[in-house]
Amino acid sequence: MLSKNQIKYINSLQQKKFRQEHQSFIVEGAKSVLELIQSDFEVELLFVTDDFYKENESLLEKQPIRPEIVTQAELERVGSFSSNNAALATVKTKANKEIFAQENEYVLVLDDIRDPGNLGTIIRVADWYGIKKIVCSKETVDFYSPKVISSTMGSFTRVAIYYTDLVTFFNANKLKVYGTFLDSANVHQTQFAEAGYIVIGNEANGISEGVERLVTDKITIPRFGAAESLNAGIATAVICDNLRRRK
Amino acid sequence: MLSKNQIKYINSLQQKKFRQEHQSFIVEGAKSVLELIQSDFEVELLFVTDDFYKENESLLEKQPIRPEIVTQAELERVGSFSSNNAALATVKTKANKEIFAQENEYVLVLDDIRDPGNLGTIIRVADWYGIKKIVCSKETVDFYSPKVISSTMGSFTRVAIYYTDLVTFFNANKLKVYGTFLDSANVHQTQFAEAGYIVIGNEANGISEGVERLVTDKITIPRFGAAESLNAGIATAVICDNLRRRK
Numbered sequence: 001m002l003s004k005n006q007i008k009y010i011n012s013l014q015q016k017k018f019r020q021e022h023q024s025f026i027v028e029g030a031k032s033v034l035e036l037i038q039s040d041f042e043v044e045l046l047f048v049t050d051d052f053y054k055e056n057e058s059l060l061e062k063q064p065i066r067p068e069i070v071t072q073a074e075l076e077r078v079g080s081f082s083s084n085n086a087a088l089a090t091v092k093t094k095a096n097k098e099i100f101a102q103e104n105e106y107v108l109v110l111d112d113i114r115d116p117g118n119l120g121t122i123i124r125v126a127d128w129y130g131i132k133k134i135v136c137s138k139e140t141v142d143f144y145s146p147k148v149i150s151s152t153m154g155s156f157t158r159v160a161i162y163y164t165d166l167v168t169f170f171n172a173n174k175l176k177v178y179g180t181f182l183d184s185a186n187v188h189q190t191q192f193a194e195a196g197y198i199v200i201g202n203e204a205n206g207i208s209e210g211v212e213r214l215v216t217d218k219i220t221i222p223r224f225g226a227a228e229s230l231n232a233g234i235a236t237a238v239i240c241d242n243l244r245r246r247k
Numbered sequence: 248m249l250s251k252n253q254i255k256y257i258n259s260l261q262q263k264k265f266r267q268e269h270q271s272f273i274v275e276g277a278k279s280v281l282e283l284i285q286s287d288f289e290v291e292l293l294f295v296t297d298d299f300y301k302e303n304e305s306l307l308e309k310q311p312i313r314p315e316i317v318t319q320a321e322l323e324r325v326g327s328f329s330s331n332n333a334a335l336a337t338v339k340t341k342a343n344k345e346i347f348a349q350e351n352e353y354v355l356v357l358d359d360i361r362d363p364g365n366l367g368t369i370i371r372v373a374d375w376y377g378i379k380k381i382v383c384s385k386e387t388v389d390f391y392s393p394k395v396i397s398s399t400m401g402s403f404t405r406v407a408i409y410y411t412d413l414v415t416f417f418n419a420n421k422l423k424v425y426g427t428f429l430d431s432a433n434v435h436q437t438q439f440a441e442a443g444y445i446v447i448g449n450e451a452n453g454i455s456e457g458v459e460r461l462v463t464d465k466i467t468i469p470r471f472g473a474a475e476s477l478n479a480g481i482a483t484a485v486i487c488d489n490l491r492r493r494k
Contacts, residue, residue: 031475117364121478130471155474188492224377224491227402231368234484237477241485244471245435 002047002074010045010078010090016142023093025144028079030086035154037063042092047075052086080146093144099133099162101175105195106243107133109177111166111211112202113140113232120151121233122200127155129240135197136163137211166199170214173197177216179207180235184218187242198243200236249294249321257292257325257337263389270340272391275326277333282401284310289339294322299333327393340391346380346409348422352442353490354380356424358413358458359449360387360479367398368480369447374402376487381406382444384413384458413446417461420444424463426454427482431465434489445490447483 002010012018013026024044027036030052037043037059046060046067053060053069060067067087075084101107108126113119119141126134141148143161152159170177176196180187199215201207207215221230221238230238249257259265260273271291274283277299284290284306293307293314300307300316307314314334322331348354355373360366366388373381388395390408399406417424423443427434446462448454454462468477468485477485 121481124474125477125481127472127474128470128477130473132472153475158473221375221488222491223375225374225379226377226405227371227374228400230372230375230484231480233478234368234372234481237481237485238488241435241468241488244469 002068002070002078006045007078010088013090014080014146016145019093019142019144024090025093025149026079026146027089027091027149028075028081028084028087028146029150032150032152032154032156033087033089034059035157036089036091039157041094041157043089044092045090046087047089048087049075049085081150094160096163097160098164099135099160101133101195101197103195105133106131107135107197108236109166109169109197109199110134110136110140111199111207112137112205113200115203115232116141116145116147117151118203118232119143120148120153122236123148123152123159123161124155125233125237125240127152127158129237129244131240132158133160133162135166135169136161137166138163166208167210167214170197170211173214177214178219178239179212179215179217180221180239181207181212181218182220184220186222187219187239188222190217190219190242192243198236198239200232200239203232249315249317249325253292254325257335260337261327261393263392266340266389266391271337272340272396273326273393274336274338274396275322275328275331275334275393276397279397279399279401279403280334280336281306282404283336283338286404288341288404290336291339292337293334294336295334296322296332328397341407343410344407345411346382346407348380348442348444350442352380353378354382354444355483356413356416356444356446357381357383357387358446358454359384359452360447362450362479363388363392363394364398365450365479366390367395367400367403369483370395370399370406370408371402372480372484372487374399374405376484376491378487379406381408382413382416383408383410385410413455414457414461417444417458420461424461425466425486426459426462426464427468427486428454428459428465429467431467433469434466434486435469437464437466437489439490445483445486447479447486450479
């Protein structure tokens, strides 16, 4: 059974200021917790239902942390999921370590992505397309928010995130910086360099002026109909698919 | 000011059974209402704030329906948006009219898309890629749900929807039917026919067995990393981008 203090602690991690204070965050649901316990993240507390424990016993027995058995109702009471019949963990956040694109590597750069679902989707897309690093502007939504973590569907374990001031970040950069704009070069014809950065802009305002000046190659997803724009996660996927195809 | 009966009526349209009973649905927010009043949908009631009215006076004066001026608080009280400083309309639904792919035309087919945000995103993606028709299985979420309509960002006015039994629908079909599966033909190399259907499967279970038997060409979005799957809206966008590019 969860103690009063545990309940209070886990609930507090729904808020960014307590996640920062405790340097911990919540991971919920079967898929995410299974990916978590096979990753290099440090699990702090681990609560599982009896069913989940039995289904994953061999994996759970290898954990440095002993899982506590709780009920589904307890998981739903402390977590953000309306339904969770599996597991919940609190996990140590990682240090905000500097990231750069290496030779032959592409890194995503997010210029003020505000919606947690969009950030989660972008991380999942990055993981699908083999992109292992994402640089975020300081105003981008917190990677460790429960909504972000759950929308990554486990991909948060495989993609490193670094929050920084993008203008300062790009000042030292010598690689290509691709950014999506309306009426620029058709991404279907873009010959991408061996390595570089792909900037995704804010949901409402696109790429900010300061960052736009540092974009070396403006690209456009061609439109064949009448919608005014594409969602940030969708745009990321289409750009990555074009980046990864053989041209 | 909104009357008690109007409030009750609009609130009822949040639920599918009342939308079906009244053959009406809700459209909310500046962008969606502006697209609506320039479309062929029949507006029933139109509520706007004073500011929205002044900004769009010439367009609103052309409407067969006289807009009623209300406050932002009233719009938020009756609608599903937590913030709406612009407009809300109730609109007549369209008949469930049969849809087929014509020569040179592609039609999307949704096999049990359950999440309203996913359906909305798919409609917006279809509209971006010039796809004007979507066939939905009967279990696909209701097109007229407020969450679907708002996630289309106005594209609901340009994409026709038809709900039917997919197996019966495809029995009479002679065109190509493309469906996404794991470990099938790489969509980067697919030479799409002049016309056909693209099936998008359910979020958790993919394409159903009955429909799978009627798919003529199985395709796969190639993966370069480790994520297990892509979201349904993302997969739709990547397939459409591959369909529309010159190969």
